[in-house]
Amino acid sequence: ASEKSFHFICQRWEEEKYEDGIKWKFLEHKGPYFPPEYQPLPDNVKFFYDGKAVKLSLAAEEVALFFAQMLDHEYTTKEVFRNNFLKDWRKEMTLEERMLITDLNKCDFGELHAMHKQKVEARKNLSKEEKQINKEANQKILEEFGYCMLDHHRERIGNFKIEPPGLFRGRGDHPKQGMLKKRIQPEDVIINCSRNSHIPEPPTGHKWKEVRHDNTVTWLASWTENVQGSCKYVMLNANSKLKGEKDWEKYEVARKLKSCVDAIRSQYQEDLKSKQMGTRQRAVALYFIDKLALRAGNEKEEGETADTVGCCSLRVEHITLHDALDGETCVVEFDFLGKDCIRYYNKVPVSKRVFKNLKLFMENKQEGDDLFDRLNTNMLNKHLTSLMPGLTAKVFRTYNASITLQQQLKGLTSDNVAEKLLSYNRANRAVAVLCNHQRAPPKTFEQSMASLQAKIESRKEQLELAKKELKLAKKEAKGSSDSKLLTVQRCEEQLLKMEVQATDREENKQIALSTSKLNYLDPRISVAWCKNMEVPLDKVYNKTLRDKFAWAIDMTEPDFVF
DNA sequence: CACGTCACTTAGGATTCGTATC
DNA sequence: GATACGAATCCTAAGTGACGTG
Incomplete structure (x- = not known):
C-alpha cells in the first residue's frame, strides 16, 4: 500500500x-x-528612578512595562537578561531619558508591576457574561x-x-x-x-x-x-490537507527505512573498520543516531544561541569513556545539553569497535574540540540520501520511535480499559525516554499525587466496609445480597482505576508524552491498536490530535503494520 | 566545499478552558 | 456559585535540511 x-x-x-x-x-x-496598540499608563502609576518619579516617553514606558510584567520571573534576576534589557531599553529612550537612566538597580518598577498584577486579577474576576463577551470577540x-x-x-x-x-x-x-x-x-x-x-x-x-x-x-x-x-x-494549521499530506509522507519515508535498515546497519558496522577517518566518524555518528535517537546536530553560530549540541556537533567534553563501569565494559557516558537546553544523560555500553574508534577520535584533543572533526550533518545526510531516497538523520528518530511503539504494543492483553491505557502509555513512555522528551515536573505534582493517594485509601476503606456488609447480607438473607455485591464490584473497579492512574502519573512525572505522539509516532499504529483493542480513540487522542490525524483515522485498517 | 538564506518541523512552557468537587 | 485542577490549546523558540552562490 x-x-x-x-x-x-x-x-x-x-x-x-x-x-x-x-x-x-x-x-x-x-x-x-x-x-x-500600547495603552499608556494612567497618571497615578509611576516609575521611579533613584527614588524620584520619572514620566517616561511612550516608547520607553512600553518597554519598561515589559520588564515590570516579568518581575516575578527568575529571568529578571539574571545578569545577562538585565544587561541586554537595559541596553535595548535605552535605545528606545529619548536623549534626556538616556542621560538619566543608566543603572537598572536604581529603577523602581513596583507600581507598574502592581498595576499589571491587578489587571491580571481583574481579568480573572470578570463575570460570566463579561467573559462570554470576550470569548465572542475572539x-x-x-x-x-x-x-x-x-x-x-x-x-x-x-x-x-x-x-x-x-x-x-x-x-x-x-x-x-x-x-x-x-x-x-x-x-x-x-x-x-x-x-x-x-x-x-x-x-x-x-x-x-x-x-x-x-x-x-x-x-x-x-x-x-x-x-x-x-x-x-x-502557516496553515496541522489539520490542513497540505500539512496532513506532508505528515503522511514523513511516515512513509520512515516505513521505507524499515525495509532497508538492516542493510544500512551492516554497512555502518563495516564502515567502523574503514581506512578513512571520515568514514569511521560517519559510522560512529550513525550508530549513535540509530541506537540512541540523537538529533543530527547542525553547526550553530557561536554566541548567537545557547550552547547546545546534537550528534555531529558533540564535543570531547560531552562524552566520557569507561573501559568498565557498573559491571559492563566499553561504556560511553553522555552528558550534554540538546535542543531547548534539555540535558541528555545516558550511560551506554557499546561494541569494542565503536569504543576503540571513540578513543581514537578523542586523541590529542582538548575541551571544546569537536568529537567528529571530519564530519558534519551535510555530509552525513548526503551519504544517507545515497543509501535511500529521502533518508536523512531525522528519519531514524521517526522510524525508531514508531517501531518501538509498535513492538511495545505487541502482545499486550488485558480486559480492562484502564489497564490497556496504562500499557499504551507505557509504550508511549518508552518512546519518550528514547527521544529524551522531558518536562519540568508539574508545580502541583506532589500535592496532586498525595490527594490521589488519599482518595485511594478512602476507597480501600469503603471497599472493606462493603465487603463486610456483603458477607452479612449473604448470611442473613440470600435474596438481598445482590445490591451489596454490586457495590463491592463497583468499588473494586474504581480502586483499580485509581491505582493504575497513580502508577501512570508517577511514571510520567518528568516525561512528556505529547511530543512523540504529535511528531514521531505513526498515527496509524495507534488507530489500529485502538480498533483491535476496542479502546475508544478519544482515550488516546484528544480533539486536536484527532483533527491532525484525520487522514490516518480515515485510512487505517485494523491489520495495519508500520 | 563553505557559507548564508529560507522554509518548514519539532519542542517545552505558559495560558486558558472545562469540569469535578466543594 | 466558587474553586481547584488537569487537560487542551496557544505561543514562539529552536531545531533540521534543502538550496543557491561564489
Whole structure:
C-alpha cells in the first residue's frame, strides 16, 4: 500500500496532485491579525528612578512595562537578561531619558508591576457574561483572520496573529535573553497569496512591505524578527490537507527505512573498520543516531544561541569513556545539553569497535574540540540520501520511535480499559525516554499525587466496609445480597482505576508524552491498536490530535503494520 | 566545499478552558 | 456559585535540511 499515493488511499482527501514543488493554485486570506496598540499608563502609576518619579516617553514606558510584567520571573534576576534589557531599553529612550537612566538597580518598577498584577486579577474576576463577551470577540477575530481559502478548501491557519512585542525569552543560558523583541508593523510584513485573489487590506494608514505570489511555498505571510534576524511565517494549521499530506509522507519515508535498515546497519558496522577517518566518524555518528535517537546536530553560530549540541556537533567534553563501569565494559557516558537546553544523560555500553574508534577520535584533543572533526550533518545526510531516497538523520528518530511503539504494543492483553491505557502509555513512555522528551515536573505534582493517594485509601476503606456488609447480607438473607455485591464490584473497579492512574502519573512525572505522539509516532499504529483493542480513540487522542490525524483515522485498517 | 538564506518541523512552557468537587 | 485542577490549546523558540552562490 505504501507505493500508492496518499490521495488514492484516502478518498476524503482526493485531489489533483501538483507538479514538482507547486503547493497550491489558489490562496486567499485576510492577512495576519495585529496585536492591540500600547495603552499608556494612567497618571497615578509611576516609575521611579533613584527614588524620584520619572514620566517616561511612550516608547520607553512600553518597554519598561515589559520588564515590570516579568518581575516575578527568575529571568529578571539574571545578569545577562538585565544587561541586554537595559541596553535595548535605552535605545528606545529619548536623549534626556538616556542621560538619566543608566543603572537598572536604581529603577523602581513596583507600581507598574502592581498595576499589571491587578489587571491580571481583574481579568480573572470578570463575570460570566463579561467573559462570554470576550470569548465572542475572539471568536469573531478567529472567524475573520483565522481561515484561508487554499484551492477549494477553507483551511484553518495555525498562527494568524502577529507576535506581540516583548522581551526575548530564550531557553537556557541564551546570550540574547532580555533583548527587546520589537513591535511588528504592516510595513515589515510580506504577504503571500494568489494573484487573482482578494489581496488582504493592510490596517488603515499602513502598507505591506511586499505582496508576492509564490506558490512554491506554503506560508501566507512572513516577517523578519529583530532579535535573531530570522524569518517568522504564518502557516496553515496541522489539520490542513497540505500539512496532513506532508505528515503522511514523513511516515512513509520512515516505513521505507524499515525495509532497508538492516542493510544500512551492516554497512555502518563495516564502515567502523574503514581506512578513512571520515568514514569511521560517519559510522560512529550513525550508530549513535540509530541506537540512541540523537538529533543530527547542525553547526550553530557561536554566541548567537545557547550552547547546545546534537550528534555531529558533540564535543570531547560531552562524552566520557569507561573501559568498565557498573559491571559492563566499553561504556560511553553522555552528558550534554540538546535542543531547548534539555540535558541528555545516558550511560551506554557499546561494541569494542565503536569504543576503540571513540578513543581514537578523542586523541590529542582538548575541551571544546569537536568529537567528529571530519564530519558534519551535510555530509552525513548526503551519504544517507545515497543509501535511500529521502533518508536523512531525522528519519531514524521517526522510524525508531514508531517501531518501538509498535513492538511495545505487541502482545499486550488485558480486559480492562484502564489497564490497556496504562500499557499504551507505557509504550508511549518508552518512546519518550528514547527521544529524551522531558518536562519540568508539574508545580502541583506532589500535592496532586498525595490527594490521589488519599482518595485511594478512602476507597480501600469503603471497599472493606462493603465487603463486610456483603458477607452479612449473604448470611442473613440470600435474596438481598445482590445490591451489596454490586457495590463491592463497583468499588473494586474504581480502586483499580485509581491505582493504575497513580502508577501512570508517577511514571510520567518528568516525561512528556505529547511530543512523540504529535511528531514521531505513526498515527496509524495507534488507530489500529485502538480498533483491535476496542479502546475508544478519544482515550488516546484528544480533539486536536484527532483533527491532525484525520487522514490516518480515515485510512487505517485494523491489520495495519508500520 | 563553505557559507548564508529560507522554509518548514519539532519542542517545552505558559495560558486558558472545562469540569469535578466543594 | 466558587474553586481547584488537569487537560487542551496557544505561543514562539529552536531545531533540521534543502538550496543557491561564489
